[in-house]
Amino acid sequence: MIHLKKVTYLLCLLFSSLLFSHPLPNTMVNLSVQSKSILMKIQVPRQNFEIAFKSKVTGNQTTEITKYFSDHIQIEDENHQFWKMVFLDYRIQSNTAEFVGKYDEILFRVKFLPNKNSNVRDFTIHYDAVMHEITNHQALVYVASDWENGLHDDSQQIGIIGIDVPTNTIYPLHISLANGSQWKGFKSMVALGMQHISEGTDHLLFLLVLLLSAPLISNEKKWIGSGRTKYSLIRILKIATAFTIGHSITLIIGAFGILNPNTKPVEILIALSILITAIHAIKPIFPHKEIYVASGFGLIHGLAFATILSNLDLDSSQLTLSLLGFNIGIELMQLLVIVLVMPWFLLLSPFKIYKWVRIIGAFLAGIASIAWASERYFEKANGISILIQNSSHQAIGFVLGLACLAIFFRIITPKSGY
């Protein structure tokens, strides 16, 4: 009996971390403003939804849930006409909230199609899902993306729907979004592409390490000297173009949703691509084949870019312009980095010291790549990956150091062979 009590007590302790206190979180409604529709993603704690739905939510209840939402959400335009609702899908997932801990929630995706001539940027949401039953429940409404206004990666709150206690009324929420433009949307995609590369230390490092050996000539087994400036420039151009072609192909395929690879293996492969090119920079392992390797690894890097775009819930007309803008942004940033770094590599490459710059650079990149691969495989940051994360702002210092070194050698040392 005592044992049983102890066991029960222990079980209580074990499960207590799964229990929640205080009411579950409110509903989150995320609106993606597309060119001709509104995509609404609704996240509701499962338990609250089931109370309001008056049934457990399990397997295939699309019909019942569609009916529930058509009874509880409507979008009305300025002419007092209601939009067509298309219920897309739902899935049960786990979420964690402060004060509550882990809980199940349901993510519903609903699309609203405006009537002909009605403005997709000015509408009124009539919404009482869950709160028609749970009086203290609220829906926090966010704009997750508004392409024409360049809003995409951080949702912004636009309103709160809940019961007005004094009058016991749920007031509709009027949403009026400032007009944007295709140009504004396009510009923000260029900026997103640039930002992604400038923050994506791994993509940059891959490119730099690949270009580290670009000025050099190999005899199949080792690097034996540096080529003329023209030779080097052509090689740099070829390698960078090959990488661009590679990642553009998979970016397009991925963004249209044709290919939807797992993020984890892609990220690990990206880390390994740096390792391989780093080894190559120390000792040529794929001499004269840099262009193929660059385009091949480009394919992998492009898959990572694609997930950024496919997460934006863009409709097809926005997607084409986005792809163009995003890719231009990536290229611009890459070009900037090449312009900032390569002249110093080129200036240094005729000197003996370049050998050490190349070897030390490749060695450090190799360590970084292993740290990233491990972080991505185990899904846990390690000392090195944290160090890189914290020191990546010092890239400018690195470029300046390299420039000083190059200028110093150019001035004090007479040109000597490799």
Next chain:
Amino acid sequence: MKILFHSILILTLGIFSFFGAKNYSSNKSKTSVFNNQSIVSNATTVFSTQEIVDLATAFKATLSASQITSLQLSYTLTNARTWSNLPASMSPRLGIKMGTLNATQLAAAKALVQAMTGTPIGEGYNEVQGLWAADDYLSANGGGTNYGAGNFYIAFFGTPAMTGTFEIQMTGHHRTVANTYINGNLVGATPSFVATEPYASFTSGGNTYQPMLEEKTALVAMLAGLTSTQLATAHLATTYSDIILGPQDDWIFPTTKVGLQASTLTTSQKQLILDAIATYVDDVDDTSAAAFMAQYTAEIDDTFIAYSGTATLNNQNDYIRIDGPGVWIEYSTQNGIILSPKHPHSVWRDHRKDYGGTGAPLSNQNFSMVSRIVNFPNPVVENTTFTFNLTQNATIKITIYDLNGRFVSAPYKNSLEPGNNSITVDLSDLSSGTYLYSIEANGIKSSSNKLIKK
């Protein structure tokens, strides 16, 4: 049966008041700052406001100058509204943290809280001690350092004196005492928040507690005294997973009362309602409690009771409300966070006397008119849309301030109708930086929200 129950209760309380007294004499080596309390069961002790002022002044005298700076704040709406049903680590409080006080200071603080909170067994200071102990228990049983009696705060809003207005607030995870005194009278004893986890009886520091037993027992008895027809009238169709007038939900009482009106009840049924109300009102000094009860008794016929879920208050989402011309009580059963599955959250408010009463500096009937304020986009480039819920027709004015509270601009003023209003204004003239804004309804300001201009 009832007699048996009462005698057990009195016996239990007697035993732990004995242990409490014993602990008090050997109070040096305790880890928790609140283990060493005596439980006051002397029902004849009546504290006057003069004594409360004296105890407040005495407590202040034990503090250093910098401690006084934390404790003694001004009597403003923003200060008074700073309380929560969450631990202070998650929702910061004002005032001085009780865990930072030395033994003398703590004794003075507790003497003050004791004087403010009344003497009946199971209510008032006795209950406060139980709720402190409950938080210590949470701390020791998985809650960690975010919980515990040392994480409660005490603050003075306005200087305690026999003239003028001041509030003494004692707030922590599951208890907020907010007593507002005007010219020597306790005018407002609300919002008074009380909750407990664990709900079931527990032992802490050698004492056994079950701080909210009386509230629950009285509320369940109130419903049990109804006929099935009356119960059906009192039953609310919708679900309440929490109280609706929690922290910061000030002055938004429903305009229409729901449930069962007490005027249709028998005298003994009405008495059961008053008994339930008393379990909250008895949490203030005995003289003031009697005055509140007299008022609530006079208004009993216009008081409504309502419940949702089951009438047992045992299950999650079981909910009871008492709503009168003055009194407002809500009790909600929720799942536990650290311990056993169920625990109650409860609030006593007063339609007219929260934070010291309508007409007093801190309140206004129109106060509640604006809520759920959001502006989009934020950061603002040119235009931004302010969205907010408005309860009644009102003249709405939006004012922007800098972070030091200096007026910057008033981009909007107009009369609006109730609803979820959206007002778009052009802020392109505003220079870059961070600002605060408030939305005024008929001259009453909302709390401030942040706005960033790019």
